[in-house]
Amino acid sequence: MDYFLELFFGGLTRGSIYALIALGYTMVYGIIELINFAHGEIYMIGAFTALIVAGVCSLLGLNLISILILAIIISMFYSAAYGYTVEKIAYKPLRNAPRLSPLISAIGMSIFLQNYVLLAQTSDFVPFPSLIPEFEFMEPVAHIMGSSELVIIVVTAIAMVILSLFIKFTKIGKAMRATAQDRKMALLCGVNVDRVISVTFIIGSALAALGGVLIASHIGQINFYIGFIAGIKAFTAAVLGGIGSIPGAVLGGLVLGWTESFATGYVSSDYEDVFAFCLLVIILIFRPAGILGRTNTQKV
Amino acid sequence: MLELKGVCTFYGKIQALHEVSLSVQEGEIVTLIGANGAGKTTTLMSICGIVPAKKGEIWFQGEPIHKLSPDQIVAKGIIQVPEGRLIFPRMTVMENLDMGAYLRKDKAEIKRDLDYIFDLFPILAERKNQLGGTLSGGEQQMLAISRALMARPKVLLLDEPSLGLAPLVIKQIFKIIEKINKQGTTIFLVEQNAHQALKIAHKGYVMENGRIVMEDSAANLLTNEDVKKAYLGL
Ligand SMILES: Nc1ncnc2c1ncn2[C@@H]1O[C@H](COP(=O)(O)OP(=O)(O)OP(=O)(O)O)[C@@H](O)[C@H]1O
Ligand SMILES: [Mg+2]
Numbered sequence: 001m002d003y004f005l006e007l008f009f010g011g012l013t014r015g016s017i018y019a020l021i022a023l024g025y026t027m028v029y030g031i032i033e034l035i036n037f038a039h040g041e042i043y044m045i046g047a048f049t050a051l052i053v054a055g056v057c058s059l060l061g062l063n064l065i066s067i068l069i070l071a072i073i074i075s076m077f078y079s080a081a082y083g084y085t086v087e088k089i090a091y092k093p094l095r096n097a098p099r100l101s102p103l104i105s106a107i108g109m110s111i112f113l114q115n116y117v118l119l120a121q122t123s124d125f126v127p128f129p130s131l132i133p134e135f136e137f138m139e140p141v142a143h144i145m146g147s148s149e150l151v152i153i154v155v156t157a158i159a160m161v162i163l164s165l166f167i168k169f170t171k172i173g174k175a176m177r178a179t180a181q182d183r184k185m186a187l188l189c190g191v192n193v194d195r196v197i198s199v200t201f202i203i204g205s206a207l208a209a210l211g212g213v214l215i216a217s218h219i220g221q222i223n224f225y226i227g228f229i230a231g232i233k234a235f236t237a238a239v240l241g242g243i244g245s246i247p248g249a250v251l252g253g254l255v256l257g258w259t260e261s262f263a264t265g266y267v268s269s270d271y272e273d274v275f276a277f278c279l280l281v282i283i284l285i286f287r288p289a290g291i292l293g294r295t296n297t298q299k300v
Numbered sequence: 301m302l303e304l305k306g307v308c309t310f311y312g313k314i315q316a317l318h319e320v321s322l323s324v325q326e327g328e329i330v331t332l333i334g335a336n337g338a339g340k341t342t343t344l345m346s347i348c349g350i351v352p353a354k355k356g357e358i359w360f361q362g363e364p365i366h367k368l369s370p371d372q373i374v375a376k377g378i379i380q381v382p383e384g385r386l387i388f389p390r391m392t393v394m395e396n397l398d399m400g401a402y403l404r405k406d407k408a409e410i411k412r413d414l415d416y417i418f419d420l421f422p423i424l425a426e427r428k429n430q431l432g433g434t435l436s437g438g439e440q441q442m443l444a445i446s447r448a449l450m451a452r453p454k455v456l457l458l459d460e461p462s463l464g465l466a467p468l469v470i471k472q473i474f475k476i477i478e479k480i481n482k483q484g485t486t487i488f489l490v491e492q493n494a495h496q497a498l499k500i501a502h503k504g505y506v507m508e509n510g511r512i513v514m515e516d517s518a519a520n521l522l523t524n525e526d527v528k529k530a531y532l533g534l
Binding site for chain 2: 171174175177178181182184185186187188189190191192
């Protein structure tokens, strides 16, 4: 039973991170029907930013909790700025181009950002400090769930609640939903769609950075390539849940996290990815639009 | 109040509007009639900046607006009820109405307009929390008009509001349009239902293949032999 719970919380932890990244894919897709291939790189940049912030802060002698909070906030802002800029440079000029063009631009941006970090940093894995403290009250259950897993799960849950409230009740949140449902009508209501798109990229990037910092601290090492791997997984999660659907991205992330965790724990860690993608194929056979996706009729 | 001067609009290489000129005076109901594919919807989309005019000018209250973005045009008080209603399907009736008032900040006045709309269409008050996509066609049209009214339009552009509705509902919609006009809102009405439209309008334009081919008072157009034959089915 303990082993099951350990795998369960391990899967929940992974799944939380996938969900945080998947939200960026799904929100951007919902609004401009673009797969933002550079999104994984934004997550990776978030992790590197946190590494630098953590380095500077520990030189200044700050305590662990303040370093964690500062690292999260600064890397969220920094990644948001990257996400905003990527959209302005790589996608906005192609808004009216054939659909393939922004897709190619997205892949180009992804390669560029990877190599930029590769050159600016190093190609090796670099150690990432453990920013999440070990809580004493977690000791009795430490064999099931570690402190950093608890923090990841709780922080992710809080971020999801804030995001839902934002989208449901704020003016710009409503404008985001309206734009996703009917772009032309949103324009006719006076929505500045360019601004809505920017906000979407900013929010998605900040969430990815949050995921990046948390998981880097949990795993303890990063390199320039982590964005690619996590990006593919999170994209899988988004498709699994139904791309364009926000609850779908969260659900997809969790389902993927659990699948990987249980497959690794009960079968073999060699087949982790195989199970993940088998699950994707199976779900897409029975529900082509994803678990919570709508089978939309082609827009006219 | 609203004036188009030699407007030409293209979809890619295809020209949909050829030198369209027309004007709408304050307080009037002006109608634009024409067959399928004549370019009526395109005219409205050009006014709103969704499909900007490539050539020509559009003026509103003494200012050129053809270079403005759609949200700036909405801010001027030019509000469209588009063809097909375009209700936000997964937003509630209330949220759809909120979207109509998107650019407004006068909370108290918004509340007053909302009461007015629920008075005008009691059914919408009943359906406040229902998703837009689950309303019937007639209810959706009422919601679309109400959403536009929430923006406090100076000129209301209506694109085939009677499309796909039962005769009784059409009658009701046209009554409401007249009422809105009497209360001071200028109306530019695009219709295929030429008879009904000309009956409530002051002035009418006839469009064919992207060109304005006739312009007269609505009363004259109603009795014009060519119009009768082509658009009134008489
Ligand atoms: N998005 C588009 N892309 C290309 N051509 C278009 C597009 N929209 C309209 N057209 C063309 O422009 C012309 C005018 O169309 P428009 O929709 O303005 O006509 P309409 O008078 O509103 O017709 P209806 O009464 O059927 O609504 C048509 O020939 C149509 O095929
Ligand atoms: Mg039309």
